[in-house]
Amino acid sequence: MNPPPLIGYLGHNNRVSKVNRATAMQSLSVSFAVGLYGIAFGAAGITAGFSILQTCLLSLLTFSGASQFAVVGVIGAGGTAVSGIATASLLGIRNTLYGLRMAPLLQVRGVKKILAAQITIDESTGVAIGQEDLGPEAMKQGFWFTGIGVYVLWNFFTLLGALGAQAMGNPSAWGLDAAVPAAFLGLVWPRLLGKFERTLAITSVLLAIALSPFIPAGLPIILTAGLAVIFGWNVRP
Amino acid sequence: MSTFWVGVIGSSFALFVLRYLGYLVPEKYLTNPRMLRINTLIPIALLSALVGVPAPTEKGKWVIDQRFAGVFVALIALRLKAPYFVVVISAAATSAAIYRFK
Numbered sequence: 001m002n003p004p005p006l007i008g009y010l011g012h013n014n015r016v017s018k019v020n021r022a023t024a025m026q027s028l029s030v031s032f033a034v035g036l037y038g039i040a041f042g043a044a045g046i047t048a049g050f051s052i053l054q055t056c057l058l059s060l061l062t063f064s065g066a067s068q069f070a071v072v073g074v075i076g077a078g079g080t081a082v083s084g085i086a087t088a089s090l091l092g093i094r095n096t097l098y099g100l101r102m103a104p105l106l107q108v109r110g111v112k113k114i115l116a117a118q119i120t121i122d123e124s125t126g127v128a129i130g131q132e133d134l135g136p137e138a139m140k141q142g143f144w145f146t147g148i149g150v151y152v153l154w155n156f157f158t159l160l161g162a163l164g165a166q167a168m169g170n171p172s173a174w175g176l177d178a179a180v181p182a183a184f185l186g187l188v189w190p191r192l193l194g195k196f197e198r199t200l201a202i203t204s205v206l207l208a209i210a211l212s213p214f215i216p217a218g219l220p221i222i223l224t225a226g227l228a229v230i231f232g233w234n235v236r237p
Numbered sequence: 238m239s240t241f242w243v244g245v246i247g248s249s250f251a252l253f254v255l256r257y258l259g260y261l262v263p264e265k266y267l268t269n270p271r272m273l274r275i276n277t278l279i280p281i282a283l284l285s286a287l288v289g290v291p292a293p294t295e296k297g298k299w300v301i302d303q304r305f306a307g308v309f310v311a312l313i314a315l316r317l318k319a320p321y322f323v324v325v326i327s328a329a330a331t332s333a334a335i336y337r338f339k
Contacts, residue, residue, distance in 0.1 A: 071245070096259040178332030185312065217290075232271065232278045
Protein backbone atom coordinates (compact mmCIF):
# COMPACT_ATOMS: atom_id res chain seq x y z
CA MET A 1 0.00 0.00 0.00
CA ASN A 2 1.45 3.37 -1.05
CA PRO A 3 0.95 6.24 1.37
CA PRO A 4 -0.82 9.24 -0.13
CA PRO A 5 1.53 12.11 -1.06
CA LEU A 6 2.26 14.41 1.82
CA ILE A 7 2.72 17.50 -0.33
CA GLY A 8 -0.25 19.26 -1.80
CA TYR A 9 -2.81 21.85 -0.95
CA LEU A 10 -3.36 22.87 2.66
CA GLY A 11 -5.73 20.71 4.58
CA HIS A 12 -5.06 17.64 2.55
CA ASN A 13 -3.13 15.11 4.54
CA ASN A 14 -1.09 17.83 6.20
CA ARG A 15 0.29 15.72 8.99
CA VAL A 16 3.70 16.52 10.40
CA SER A 17 4.77 13.11 11.56
CA LYS A 18 3.92 9.54 10.72
CA VAL A 19 2.74 8.91 14.27
CA ASN A 20 -0.88 9.64 14.95
CA ARG A 21 -0.95 11.74 18.11
CA ALA A 22 -4.39 10.75 19.30
CA THR A 23 -3.49 7.09 18.91
CA ALA A 24 -0.19 7.54 20.74
CA MET A 25 -1.90 9.37 23.62
CA GLN A 26 -4.54 6.70 23.97
CA SER A 27 -1.90 3.97 23.94
CA LEU A 28 0.08 5.77 26.62
CA SER A 29 -2.86 6.31 28.96
CA VAL A 30 -4.04 2.74 28.58
CA SER A 31 -0.50 1.49 29.23
CA PHE A 32 -0.24 3.48 32.43
CA ALA A 33 -3.67 2.58 33.73
CA VAL A 34 -3.15 -1.12 33.10
CA GLY A 35 0.54 -1.20 33.97
CA LEU A 36 -0.21 0.11 37.45
CA TYR A 37 -2.20 -3.02 38.24
CA GLY A 38 1.10 -4.82 37.95
CA ILE A 39 1.63 -3.73 41.57
CA ALA A 40 -1.40 -5.77 42.60
CA PHE A 41 -0.11 -8.76 40.66
CA GLY A 42 3.40 -8.48 42.08
CA ALA A 43 1.96 -8.44 45.60
CA ALA A 44 -0.41 -11.32 44.80
CA GLY A 45 2.46 -13.48 43.55
CA ILE A 46 4.47 -13.03 46.73
CA THR A 47 1.36 -13.54 48.89
CA ALA A 48 0.69 -16.85 47.12
CA GLY A 49 4.21 -18.04 47.92
CA PHE A 50 5.97 -17.37 44.61
CA SER A 51 9.46 -15.89 44.69
CA ILE A 52 10.21 -12.45 43.28
CA LEU A 53 11.91 -14.07 40.28
CA GLN A 54 8.97 -16.38 39.62
CA THR A 55 6.48 -13.54 39.96
CA CYS A 56 8.45 -11.37 37.53
CA LEU A 57 8.85 -14.25 35.06
CA LEU A 58 5.08 -14.71 35.03
CA SER A 59 4.71 -11.08 33.98
CA LEU A 60 7.53 -11.28 31.43
CA LEU A 61 6.54 -14.57 29.83
CA THR A 62 2.90 -15.37 30.57
CA PHE A 63 1.98 -11.68 30.24
CA SER A 64 -1.78 -11.92 30.53
CA GLY A 65 -3.26 -10.36 33.65
CA ALA A 66 -6.18 -12.68 34.35
CA SER A 67 -4.17 -15.80 33.51
CA GLN A 68 -1.32 -14.72 35.78
CA PHE A 69 -3.66 -14.01 38.68
CA ALA A 70 -5.22 -17.42 38.05
CA VAL A 71 -1.91 -19.26 38.27
CA VAL A 72 -0.98 -17.62 41.55
CA GLY A 73 -4.56 -17.89 42.84
CA VAL A 74 -4.90 -21.61 42.14
CA ILE A 75 -1.40 -22.66 43.20
CA GLY A 76 -1.49 -20.30 46.20
CA ALA A 77 -4.70 -22.01 47.36
CA GLY A 78 -2.92 -25.37 47.26
CA GLY A 79 -3.93 -26.43 43.75
CA THR A 80 -1.69 -28.47 41.49
CA ALA A 81 0.46 -26.93 38.78
CA VAL A 82 -1.70 -28.62 36.16
CA SER A 83 -4.93 -27.04 37.41
CA GLY A 84 -3.16 -23.68 37.59
CA ILE A 85 -1.95 -23.99 34.02
CA ALA A 86 -5.33 -25.26 32.81
CA THR A 87 -7.18 -22.31 34.38
CA ALA A 88 -4.66 -19.86 32.93
CA SER A 89 -5.02 -21.46 29.49
CA LEU A 90 -8.80 -21.33 29.54
CA LEU A 91 -8.58 -17.65 30.42
CA GLY A 92 -6.01 -17.16 27.65
CA ILE A 93 -8.03 -18.64 24.78
CA ARG A 94 -9.36 -15.20 23.97
CA ASN A 95 -5.83 -14.15 23.02
CA THR A 96 -6.00 -16.66 20.16
CA LEU A 97 -9.08 -14.89 18.88
CA TYR A 98 -7.34 -11.52 19.20
CA GLY A 99 -4.45 -12.92 17.16
CA LEU A 100 -6.85 -14.02 14.47
CA ARG A 101 -8.20 -10.50 14.32
CA MET A 102 -4.78 -8.81 14.31
CA ALA A 103 -2.92 -11.13 11.90
CA PRO A 104 -4.44 -9.76 8.66
CA LEU A 105 -3.88 -6.19 9.88
CA LEU A 106 -0.28 -6.54 11.05
CA GLN A 107 0.98 -8.88 8.28
CA VAL A 108 4.01 -9.87 10.34
CA ARG A 109 6.60 -12.59 9.73
CA GLY A 110 9.45 -14.23 11.58
CA VAL A 111 10.67 -12.58 14.77
CA LYS A 112 8.13 -9.79 14.42
CA LYS A 113 5.37 -12.38 14.40
CA ILE A 114 6.67 -13.82 17.67
CA LEU A 115 6.84 -10.33 19.21
CA ALA A 116 3.36 -9.46 17.96
CA ALA A 117 1.98 -12.70 19.41
CA GLN A 118 3.60 -11.99 22.78
CA ILE A 119 1.97 -8.56 23.08
CA THR A 120 -1.43 -9.67 21.79
CA ILE A 121 -3.61 -8.87 24.82
CA ASP A 122 -6.97 -7.29 25.62
CA GLU A 123 -5.55 -3.78 25.58
CA SER A 124 -3.39 -3.84 22.42
CA THR A 125 -6.22 -5.43 20.44
CA GLY A 126 -8.77 -3.09 21.98
CA VAL A 127 -6.84 0.08 21.14
CA ALA A 128 -6.10 -1.21 17.61
CA ILE A 129 -9.78 -1.86 16.95
CA GLY A 130 -10.60 1.52 18.49
CA GLN A 131 -8.55 3.25 15.75
CA GLU A 132 -10.62 1.78 12.93
CA ASP A 133 -11.89 5.22 11.86
CA LEU A 134 -8.31 6.49 11.49
CA GLY A 135 -7.25 3.75 9.11
CA PRO A 136 -5.01 0.69 9.18
CA GLU A 137 -1.79 2.66 9.87
CA ALA A 138 -3.23 4.08 13.08
CA MET A 139 -4.60 0.67 14.01
CA LYS A 140 -1.13 -0.85 13.66
CA GLN A 141 0.40 1.94 15.72
CA GLY A 142 -2.28 1.49 18.37
CA PHE A 143 -1.45 -2.21 18.59
CA TRP A 144 2.33 -1.81 18.86
CA PHE A 145 2.37 1.26 21.13
CA THR A 146 -0.17 -0.20 23.54
CA GLY A 147 1.30 -3.70 23.50
CA ILE A 148 4.85 -2.48 24.15
CA GLY A 149 3.69 0.20 26.61
CA VAL A 150 1.68 -2.25 28.71
CA TYR A 151 4.49 -4.80 28.54
CA VAL A 152 7.13 -2.41 29.86
CA LEU A 153 4.97 -0.84 32.58
CA TRP A 154 3.25 -4.07 33.66
CA ASN A 155 6.64 -5.68 34.24
CA PHE A 156 8.08 -2.64 35.99
CA PHE A 157 5.15 -2.42 38.38
CA THR A 158 5.13 -6.18 38.95
CA LEU A 159 8.68 -5.94 40.26
CA LEU A 160 7.70 -2.98 42.42
CA GLY A 161 4.69 -4.81 43.86
CA ALA A 162 6.71 -7.96 44.50
CA LEU A 163 9.46 -6.05 46.28
CA GLY A 164 6.87 -4.13 48.28
CA ALA A 165 5.00 -7.25 49.36
CA GLN A 166 8.27 -8.96 50.27
CA ALA A 167 9.18 -6.02 52.49
CA MET A 168 5.75 -6.00 54.16
CA GLY A 169 6.02 -9.52 55.52
CA ASN A 170 2.74 -11.10 56.68
CA PRO A 171 0.29 -10.60 53.79
CA SER A 172 -2.81 -10.85 56.00
CA ALA A 173 -1.67 -7.92 58.13
CA TRP A 174 -1.74 -5.72 55.02
CA GLY A 175 -4.96 -7.12 53.62
CA LEU A 176 -3.21 -8.58 50.59
CA ASP A 177 -5.16 -11.83 51.03
CA ALA A 178 -8.37 -9.93 50.28
CA ALA A 179 -6.78 -7.87 47.51
CA VAL A 180 -6.46 -10.92 45.25
CA PRO A 181 -10.15 -11.95 45.18
CA ALA A 182 -11.01 -8.23 44.94
CA ALA A 183 -8.71 -7.99 41.91
CA PHE A 184 -10.64 -10.83 40.26
CA LEU A 185 -13.90 -9.14 41.11
CA GLY A 186 -12.67 -5.97 39.43
CA LEU A 187 -11.68 -7.97 36.35
CA VAL A 188 -15.01 -9.73 35.98
CA TRP A 189 -17.21 -6.74 36.85
CA PRO A 190 -17.09 -4.95 33.46
CA ARG A 191 -18.06 -8.22 31.75
CA LEU A 192 -21.31 -8.54 33.69
CA LEU A 193 -23.32 -6.64 31.13
CA GLY A 194 -26.73 -8.20 31.65
CA LYS A 195 -28.81 -10.58 33.68
CA PHE A 196 -27.51 -13.55 31.69
CA GLU A 197 -23.88 -12.80 32.53
CA ARG A 198 -24.70 -12.03 36.17
CA THR A 199 -26.55 -15.32 36.53
CA LEU A 200 -23.56 -17.18 35.13
CA ALA A 201 -21.22 -15.30 37.50
CA ILE A 202 -23.29 -16.03 40.59
CA THR A 203 -23.78 -19.68 39.61
CA SER A 204 -20.02 -20.02 39.10
CA VAL A 205 -19.18 -18.49 42.49
CA LEU A 206 -21.65 -20.74 44.27
CA LEU A 207 -20.52 -23.87 42.44
CA ALA A 208 -16.85 -23.16 43.15
CA ILE A 209 -17.46 -22.43 46.82
CA ALA A 210 -19.71 -25.45 47.22
CA LEU A 211 -17.20 -27.83 45.63
CA SER A 212 -14.07 -26.45 47.32
CA PRO A 213 -14.10 -28.61 50.46
CA PHE A 214 -14.66 -31.81 48.50
CA ILE A 215 -12.37 -31.83 45.47
CA PRO A 216 -8.71 -30.83 45.03
CA ALA A 217 -7.99 -27.08 44.95
CA GLY A 218 -8.09 -25.60 41.46
CA LEU A 219 -10.55 -28.15 40.08
CA PRO A 220 -13.68 -26.26 41.21
CA ILE A 221 -12.46 -23.28 39.20
CA ILE A 222 -11.82 -25.29 36.04
CA LEU A 223 -15.20 -27.00 36.37
CA THR A 224 -16.99 -23.66 36.13
CA ALA A 225 -15.75 -23.45 32.53
CA GLY A 226 -18.28 -26.24 31.95
CA LEU A 227 -20.98 -23.87 33.18
CA ALA A 228 -19.88 -21.35 30.55
CA VAL A 229 -20.21 -24.04 27.87
CA ILE A 230 -23.69 -24.99 29.13
CA PHE A 231 -24.78 -21.36 29.29
CA GLY A 232 -23.37 -20.50 25.88
CA TRP A 233 -24.47 -23.60 23.99
CA ASN A 234 -27.95 -22.53 23.03
CA VAL A 235 -28.93 -19.36 24.79
CA ARG A 236 -28.37 -16.10 23.03
CA PRO A 237 -27.50 -13.47 25.62
CA MET B 238 10.90 -29.03 40.17
CA SER B 239 8.47 -27.26 42.50
CA THR B 240 4.79 -26.68 41.75
CA PHE B 241 5.59 -22.98 41.53
CA TRP B 242 8.17 -23.40 38.79
CA VAL B 243 6.01 -25.81 36.80
CA GLY B 244 3.17 -23.28 37.06
CA VAL B 245 5.36 -20.42 35.84
CA ILE B 246 6.92 -22.29 32.92
CA GLY B 247 3.78 -24.21 31.96
CA SER B 248 1.49 -21.19 31.89
CA SER B 249 4.05 -19.13 29.98
CA PHE B 250 4.36 -21.85 27.37
CA ALA B 251 0.59 -22.38 27.14
CA LEU B 252 -0.15 -18.69 26.76
CA PHE B 253 2.46 -18.24 24.05
CA VAL B 254 1.13 -21.21 22.08
CA LEU B 255 -2.42 -19.86 22.36
CA ARG B 256 -1.34 -16.45 21.13
CA TYR B 257 0.85 -17.68 18.30
CA LEU B 258 -1.93 -19.98 17.14
CA GLY B 259 -4.03 -16.93 16.37
CA TYR B 260 -1.42 -15.82 13.86
CA LEU B 261 -1.22 -19.24 12.21
CA VAL B 262 -4.76 -20.53 11.97
CA PRO B 263 -6.95 -19.24 9.13
CA GLU B 264 -9.73 -17.09 10.56
CA LYS B 265 -12.60 -19.22 9.29
CA TYR B 266 -11.79 -22.12 11.63
CA LEU B 267 -12.39 -20.21 14.82
CA THR B 268 -15.32 -17.96 14.06
CA ASN B 269 -18.15 -20.36 14.77
CA PRO B 270 -20.78 -18.24 16.60
CA ARG B 271 -21.33 -20.80 19.34
CA MET B 272 -17.62 -20.96 20.00
CA LEU B 273 -17.33 -17.18 20.10
CA ARG B 274 -20.22 -16.99 22.54
CA ILE B 275 -18.73 -19.61 24.84
CA ASN B 276 -15.38 -17.87 24.60
CA THR B 277 -16.83 -14.65 25.99
CA LEU B 278 -18.54 -16.56 28.79
CA ILE B 279 -15.54 -18.62 29.95
CA PRO B 280 -13.71 -15.65 31.54
CA ILE B 281 -16.91 -14.68 33.39
CA ALA B 282 -17.25 -18.17 34.90
CA LEU B 283 -13.57 -18.59 35.78
CA LEU B 284 -13.00 -15.11 37.18
CA SER B 285 -16.15 -15.38 39.28
CA ALA B 286 -14.99 -18.71 40.64
CA LEU B 287 -11.63 -17.14 41.42
CA VAL B 288 -13.39 -14.49 43.49
CA GLY B 289 -15.34 -17.17 45.30
CA VAL B 290 -12.64 -19.64 46.15
CA PRO B 291 -10.01 -17.60 48.00
CA ALA B 292 -12.47 -15.36 49.84
CA PRO B 293 -14.53 -17.79 51.91
CA THR B 294 -12.41 -20.97 51.89
CA GLU B 295 -9.17 -21.87 53.55
CA LYS B 296 -7.36 -25.18 53.13
CA GLY B 297 -10.49 -26.75 51.74
CA LYS B 298 -12.83 -25.56 54.49
CA TRP B 299 -15.41 -22.82 54.47
CA VAL B 300 -14.51 -19.90 56.69
CA ILE B 301 -15.82 -16.38 57.04
CA ASP B 302 -13.03 -14.02 58.01
CA GLN B 303 -11.48 -10.66 57.16
CA ARG B 304 -11.06 -11.60 53.49
CA PHE B 305 -14.78 -12.01 53.06
CA ALA B 306 -15.34 -8.52 54.48
CA GLY B 307 -12.69 -7.14 52.14
CA VAL B 308 -14.36 -8.61 49.07
CA PHE B 309 -17.72 -7.33 50.25
CA VAL B 310 -16.30 -3.79 50.46
CA ALA B 311 -14.81 -4.25 46.97
CA LEU B 312 -18.28 -5.14 45.73
CA ILE B 313 -19.68 -1.92 47.20
CA ALA B 314 -16.83 0.09 45.67
CA LEU B 315 -17.59 -1.41 42.24
CA ARG B 316 -21.27 -0.62 42.59
CA LEU B 317 -20.26 2.97 43.32
CA LYS B 318 -18.23 2.89 40.07
CA ALA B 319 -14.92 3.30 41.86
CA PRO B 320 -11.79 2.86 39.73
CA TYR B 321 -10.07 -0.53 39.80
CA PHE B 322 -7.29 0.63 42.04
CA VAL B 323 -9.67 1.99 44.66
CA VAL B 324 -11.54 -1.32 44.60
CA VAL B 325 -8.42 -3.36 45.33
CA ILE B 326 -7.08 -0.94 47.97
CA SER B 327 -10.39 -0.67 49.80
CA ALA B 328 -10.60 -4.47 50.01
CA ALA B 329 -7.05 -4.68 51.34
CA ALA B 330 -7.61 -1.88 53.86
CA THR B 331 -10.81 -3.46 55.18
CA SER B 332 -9.24 -6.87 55.50
CA ALA B 333 -6.10 -5.49 57.19
CA ALA B 334 -8.15 -3.45 59.67
CA ILE B 335 -10.25 -6.44 60.73
CA TYR B 336 -7.16 -8.67 60.93
CA ARG B 337 -5.50 -6.24 63.33
CA PHE B 338 -8.42 -5.62 65.62
CA LYS B 339 -9.93 -9.06 65.89
